[in-house]
Amino acid sequence: MILLKQYLMQAGVEDIEYDACLAQMQLDMMQESFTSISYGSQVWGCKP
Numbered sequence: 001m002i003l004l005k006q007y008l009m010q011a012g013v014e015d016i017e018y019d020a021c022l023a024q025m026q027l028d029m030m031q032e033s034f035t036s037i038s039y040g041s042q043v044w045g046c047k048p
Helices: 001-011 017-028
Strands: none
Touching: 001 017
């Protein structure tokens, strides 16, 4: 979320809204029942 801050500020999100969302997200992640699904991709290649 911190990496998105610059984009969100340019999109018109207020600092107060961002801070509230960040605080809520951090609280949610500290809960015992927190689960996360993340997707990743790793690609290898060679330059011709």
